[in-house]
Amino acid sequence: MPRADTRGEIGIRVEGLRFSRGAFSLEVPWLEVSPGEKVAIMGENGSGKTTLLTLIGGFLSPDDGCVEMGGEDLVRLSPRQRARILAFLPQVTSVVFPFTVYQLVLMGRYPHLVGRKPGPGDVQTTLKTMRMLGLEDMSDRRYLSLSGGEQRRVMLAKVLNQGTPVILLDEPVAMLDARHSLTALTLLSCWEGTVVAVVHDINLALPHFRRFLFMREGQILYDVYKEDVNSEILSEVYDVRAYKCWAFGFSLPGEDRPVLPCSRHL
Amino acid sequence: MRILFFVVLLGACLFSLFLGPVKTSPSHLNKETFFILWNFRLPRVVFAAVNGAMLGLSGSLYQLVLRNPLADGFTTGTASASALGAVVAISLGFPAFLVPFPALLGGLLGLVFVYRLSSRSGVVSPVTMVLAGIVVNIVSSSGISFLKYLFEESLSSVVFWLMGGFFLVDWSKIGVCLTVLLAILAYSLFDALSFNLLALDRYSAASSGVDVDGLRRRLFLLATALVALSVSFTGIIGFVGLIVPHVARALFGSDMRENVYYSTLMGAMLLVVADALSRVVVPQGAELPVGIITSLAGGSFFLWLLFKKREGLWYAEG
Numbered sequence: 001m002p003r004a005d006t007r008g009e010i011g012i013r014v015e016g017l018r019f020s021r022g023a024f025s026l027e028v029p030w031l032e033v034s035p036g037e038k039v040a041i042m043g044e045n046g047s048g049k050t051t052l053l054t055l056i057g058g059f060l061s062p063d064d065g066c067v068e069m070g071g072e073d074l075v076r077l078s079p080r081q082r083a084r085i086l087a088f089l090p091q092v093t094s095v096v097f098p099f100t101v102y103q104l105v106l107m108g109r110y111p112h113l114v115g116r117k118p119g120p121g122d123v124q125t126t127l128k129t130m131r132m133l134g135l136e137d138m139s140d141r142r143y144l145s146l147s148g149g150e151q152r153r154v155m156l157a158k159v160l161n162q163g164t165p166v167i168l169l170d171e172p173v174a175m176l177d178a179r180h181s182l183t184a185l186t187l188l189s190c191w192e193g194t195v196v197a198v199v200h201d202i203n204l205a206l207p208h209f210r211r212f213l214f215m216r217e218g219q220i221l222y223d224v225y226k227e228d229v230n231s232e233i234l235s236e237v238y239d240v241r242a243y244k245c246w247a248f249g250f251s252l253p254g255e256d257r258p259v260l261p262c263s264r265h266l
Numbered sequence: 267m268r269i270l271f272f273v274v275l276l277g278a279c280l281f282s283l284f285l286g287p288v289k290t291s292p293s294h295l296n297k298e299t300f301f302i303l304w305n306f307r308l309p310r311v312v313f314a315a316v317n318g319a320m321l322g323l324s325g326s327l328y329q330l331v332l333r334n335p336l337a338d339g340f341t342t343g344t345a346s347a348s349a350l351g352a353v354v355a356i357s358l359g360f361p362a363f364l365v366p367f368p369a370l371l372g373g374l375l376g377l378v379f380v381y382r383l384s385s386r387s388g389v390v391s392p393v394t395m396v397l398a399g400i401v402v403n404i405v406s407s408s409g410i411s412f413l414k415y416l417f418e419e420s421l422s423s424v425v426f427w428l429m430g431g432f433f434l435v436d437w438s439k440i441g442v443c444l445t446v447l448l449a450i451l452a453y454s455l456f457d458a459l460s461f462n463l464l465a466l467d468r469y470s471a472a473s474s475g476v477d478v479d480g481l482r483r484r485l486f487l488l489a490t491a492l493v494a495l496s497v498s499f500t501g502i503i504g505f506v507g508l509i510v511p512h513v514a515r516a517l518f519g520s521d522m523r524e525n526v527y528y529s530t531l532m533g534a535m536l537l538v539v540a541d542a543l544s545r546v547v548v549p550q551g552a553e554l555p556v557g558i559i560t561s562l563a564g565g566s567f568f569l570w571l572l573f574k575k576r577e578g579l580w581y582a583e584g
Contacts, residue, residue, distance in 0.1 A: 010326075059469050082474030096333045097520040107463060111475035116459060155470070160474040162474070179457050 008164040010070035010085060011035040011194060012056060016067035017065035026051050026218035028065075033211075035165075038189055039196045040205045043215035044238055049198040050091055050117050050170055053213065056196065057088045069166055083111035091170040091198075093155045095143050101154050102139040105130055108161030129161040132187060134180070149175045156184060160191075169197040173204065202234065213253055268527060275535050279315055282542035283307050287553075309435045313533040314541040314556070316443045317432070317500055320492040322533015323451060325507020326514070326525050327489035330464055331482050332381070332390045336571065338507030339373075339493035340564075342395065343402025345375025345502045348494040350406040350428045357417045363442075370494035376402045377490055389468075409438040430501025431555035432541060439499050446495055447530075450488050454526045461485070503557045505564020506533050512571070536560070 014031040026048045033039055041049045054060045056067055058074035067074045069085050077085070087108070095104065108129075109122040118126075130136050133153050138146070143154060152175045159167060173181040174187070181204055187193050189208040199205040205212070212229055214222040214237040222233050235241055286307060290299040325338040332342070339345040351372020355365045376425060380402055384395035394565050407428060414424050426433065454461070463471045472478045495501070507529075514528035537556065540563070544554040 054469070057469075057473065059472055077473060079477045080475040083473060086473070088469060088473035091468060092467065092472075093470050094467040095465055096335070097330075097515060099462075099465065100522045103462075103519075103521060107466070107474060110463060111461065113459070116456065158470075158474075 009035050013068040018060050019062045030061045037207045038084045039211045040209035041198045041213045046219040047215040053168050053170050086166040087164040089169040091160045096140040100140050104162050105157045108158040129157050144193050159202050165193040167195050271531050275531055278535050278538050279311050283311050284540050285542040286545045310432050313432050313435045313440050314537045317496050319530045320447050320496045321532040322510040322529040325487040326511040326529035327485045329511050331485045332393045334390050336392045340504035341399045343376040343380050344493050346371045346403045346406035346499050348373035348497040349502050350409045352498045353410050353413050357413050366495045366498040369498040373490045373494040416535035425513025427501045429555040429557035430503040457539045458523040458526050506560055510568050535582040558559040
């Protein structure tokens with residue numbers, strides 16, 4: 001049983017995965033993610049990104065095939081054991097009742113609790129996670145009174161607060177502004193564990209992920225490292241004319257703000 | 267704070283002990299008034315408190331599991347379906363102590379019907395739920411009326427079932443209710459931390475380490491057991507479970523560890539007060555069914571909830 005504090009030591013292995021619902025079907029014969037790897041899943045709407053991510057997390061049962069993390073078949077783990085290995089940020093999250101930001105982020109510690117209430121260690125970790133995402137000032141605010149982007153950051157903080165060796169995220173920065181998107185993605189790219197995320201913005205994704213899976217019609221069309229992403233692949237996957245004109249690098253000399261690479265034609 | 271609240275509840279019970287058609291006061295106790303207090307008032311006040319606690323706790327659990335601030339035993343149709351179950355059992359000649367079981371079965375059937383009708387992939391639409399609950403209420407009420415028509419002698423009045431009250435109280439009923447209440451309350455307080463996660467969407471809850479379906483099923487069963495037991499002994503006392511979780515949430519926050527406790531206590535308090543009112547409101551010693559008072563209070567509260575989506579009591583749409 002892998003421990004929660006052994007971050008970065010757990011990879012993912014997907015074998016013979018098949019899933020179909022209605023007219024949609026997904027097939028991934030083989031996929032291996034090494035421990036600590038940062039993987040972005042991209043592709044047009046309806047290409048199966050969310051389904052693949054949900055299947056990898058074991059939250060949907062596939063028609064066939066299996067997912068292993070750190071040598072353990074996911075279906076054999078209890079929800080609590082699984083929650084110590086992987087954390088998951090769904091595309092759409094919702095919360096009922098006026099919970100505070102702090103209460104929600106603290107919920108991420110649930111799988112690690114030994115007693116019936118959070119210990120001092122859990123509180124410390126929670127405060128640290130909230131600082132990482134710039135949430136320390138809204139600790140007592142009610143989640144439902146926050147803006148969409150702020151709510152997203154709270155849920156992201158809850159997921160990171162779980163402190164798992166594997167994190168799966170479905171469009172983690174979809175609603176965030178430029179600065180918070182960059183902060184969040186930088187945080188993820190420096191995370192010790194394995195990260196698999198669905199991202200839409202290639203310009204945001206390129207500097208922060210090492211490996212890219214491009215999906216189309218339920219299949220992984222390309223599985224390439226960052227260096228090999230080119231305008232041909234993008235043009236084919238998204239059915240657009242992509243021009244290669246991105247900027248790399250996180251900061252400019254004499255400037256401590258991160259740089260948002262902008263391309264004119266994508 | 268928890269202890270203080272418990273003391274306040276005891277105070278309310280003590281106070282309501284001396285309210286009723288026969289004038290009693292703690293300073294002028296004679297044999298006759300003591301007899302009334304000990305044999306009639308005390309069991310009744312305790313029974314009201316226990317039933318209120320059961321309904322309050324069930325409301326807290328229903329609102330959480332259905333992720334719906336409009337849910338309680340009454341709006342989900344559980345209470346009237348339980349009443350129908352109980353009435354069927356009595357018509358068929360079940361012994362009194364077995365009646366809660368068919369009531370539970372009826373309640374669960376009603377709940378499953380409402381849940382199926384109002385949920386789409388695990389998300390319950392508040393408005394559809396209320397509509398489905400109305401359907402169950404209407405069908406159950408007509409079923410109860412029909413059975414009353416057929417079995418005139420063996421059934422208590424239709425009013426008893428639809429507008430519940432504490433008419434036939436004895437200590438054995440109190441004992442059964444109290445045991446079930448304390449068992450479910452103890453479990454709920456013990457496991458309340460995981461309940462909190464059910465306030466999240468399905469995947470967020472599951473990925474945080476709770477068995478979402480298992481926990482939901484368990485809480486559905488427990489909440490329905492509370493409602494069914496209460497209904498089999500007192501008829502339908504509506505809206506207690508709707509009101510108190512909201513008040514508890516507004517006063518003590520959304521954490522289920524607090525909500526479970528305070529909903530239980532406030533439910534008890536609400537029903538003790540409502541029952542005391544039902545004893546004194548009509549002159550010349552007549553009594554109202556307490557369900558009339560709670561329904562009046564609950565109906566107004568429900569209306570206010572529907573129209574005034576106050577931040578803090580309500581949640582964002584969609």
